[in-house]
Amino acid sequence: MNWNLAEAITYYRSQGTDQTTLVNLLKEIQQESGGSIPLFTLPQIAESFGVKENFLLALIRRMPSLRLGDTHTLLICAGPNCSKHRAIAEAALKLESKKLSVSFVPCMRLCGKGPNIKWDGKLYHQATPQLLEKLMKESGI
Numbered sequence: 614m615n616w617n618l619a620e621a622i623t624y625y626r627s628q629g630t631d632q633t634t635l636v637n638l639l640k641e642i643q644q645e646s647g648g649s650i651p652l653f654t655l656p657q658i659a660e661s662f663g664v665k666e667n668f669l670l671a672l673i674r675r676m677p678s679l680r681l682g683d684t685h686t687l688l689i690c691a692g693p694n695c696s697k698h699r700a701i702a703e704a705a706l707k708l709e710s711k712k713l714s715v716s717f718v719p720c721m722r723l724c725g726k727g728p729n730i731k732w733d734g735k736l737y738h739q740a741t742p743q744l745l746e747k748l749m750k751e752s753g754i
């Protein structure tokens with residue numbers, strides 16, 4: 614089963630809005646993201662917990678066990694339908710760098726809308742190499 618940011622936020626939010634719960638959520642995000650908390654997760658967490666992003670940044674800096682990352686993430690559906698569009702995977706692998714983590718994930722269950730990708734947690738349908746380049750530029754990579 615794939616870990617899902619929105620589901621994790623929903624779960625922890627249901628446990629309360631205290632700082633301990635928030636730190637536990639951040640630790641899980643860090644663990645599931647390969648050792649650092651991706652920047653793109655902060656707005657969603659802040660909104661769900663009713664706090665400012667600056668509060669989250671201060672909390673992360675204050676906790677030695679938490680680390681803020683600066684890497685963007687690209688998840689590419691490797692399901693049977695989306696993987697027919699090899700140009701996406703080939704383009705993504707050429708773009709992979711210290712600032713962009715590329716991973717292939719099982720079918721996203723939106724096969725009719727493929728090829729599907731997730732860029733920093735946001736889902737895009739009918740992805741093209743041009744879309745990847747646009748997302749890279751918008752992210753300053």
Ligand code: FES
Nearest residue numbers: 692694695721723
């Ligand atoms: S194959 Fe990509 S969503 Fe199913």
